[in-house]
Amino acid sequence: MAGSPSEKRGAGRLLAVRDLRVGVGPQEDGFDPVSDASLHADRGEVVGVVGESGSGKSLTLRAIAALLPPGVAVRSGDVDVGDIDVVHADRREVHRLRGGAVGMVFQEPMTALNPTMRIGPQIAEAARAHRKVSRVEAKARAIELLGQMQFTEPERRYRLYPHELSGGMRQRVVIAIALAGDPELLLCDEPTTALDATVTMRVLGLITGLAKELDIGILLVTHDLGVAARVCDRIVVMYAGRVVEEGPAVAILRRPRHAYTLALLQAVPTRESTIEALRAIPGSPPKVGEVPSGCPFVPRCTLAEPACEQPVSLVEIAAGRMSACRRHELLADLVEADDA
């Protein structure tokens, strides 16, 4: 029936975040580090979430997984993961969400692993937490996951301790643990920050391969637009707690339609050296709680005009392209002139 919740969500739609606001402290005198985030992810798709440190990427991911830190809460907006209404979920649904629907990979693999326990049993335990399976079945599943994570001789690796592994291997174990619950949506928060360039591309290649192989959706947070452009299908750009631009990765890279995205691209050293830290954009993001009411990028923007001081929202500017930049047409002209 038209308008039924599943129809609105669309067949492949796994995740829909609408007008999300996440706040710290009491509503009256707290602040909202995420003030306006809308994004979605479908099956088989890798969506990059990009932005400087402090832009609200991690809190957005944690809100999706119902894993916000104490004192931090969703103030308004909607988060749907499959058929779960995350913002209004009861305990049973939150359990279903964390134990199955979503898997989460955090930045620092050691914090996600128990240093005193062999890696295989840690994966097996995660599999048992999700499904009622015997110990033998859980062990077989753990070995299968290690193989899927490209460990050679997975039976032997099963018995290793985290400290016996390299950083890249540990992060692959963490991904195996996240996958043990058969999630439909995998949330990865800067999963390769602690890793060197070659290992980063290997781990990211592995993660993105999973989207197609398992037909799951993946949200990949990174502060590196170069990395995102190489491994993601779509990119969502966040600035000062808001989603400011969204579109296909190639289009975002070649034809940015938000002044902030353009600045991010100009800060990437070259398109090939994707691993180097971002060269800084002049100035710094507004402090949380001091975000201007208009476009938050205005104080650092070289294209701003007086109208940019007025509130602006994310709108569809072309098929599949969203931007919250008043100067998006100027940007289109600039890039076209550059191409010519």
Ligand SMILES: Nc1ncnc2c1ncn2[C@@H]1O[C@H](COP(=O)(O)OP(=O)(O)O)[C@@H](O)[C@H]1O
């Ligand atoms: N646990 C917390 N308690 C209070 N404030 C927080 C907490 N986590 C994040 N914040 C605030 O939210 C902002 C955005 O954080 P975060 O989502 O971690 O940004 P990002 O992942 O993009 O670097 C931070 O700059 C900080 O001010």
Ligand SMILES: [Mg+2]
């Ligand atoms: Mg973060």
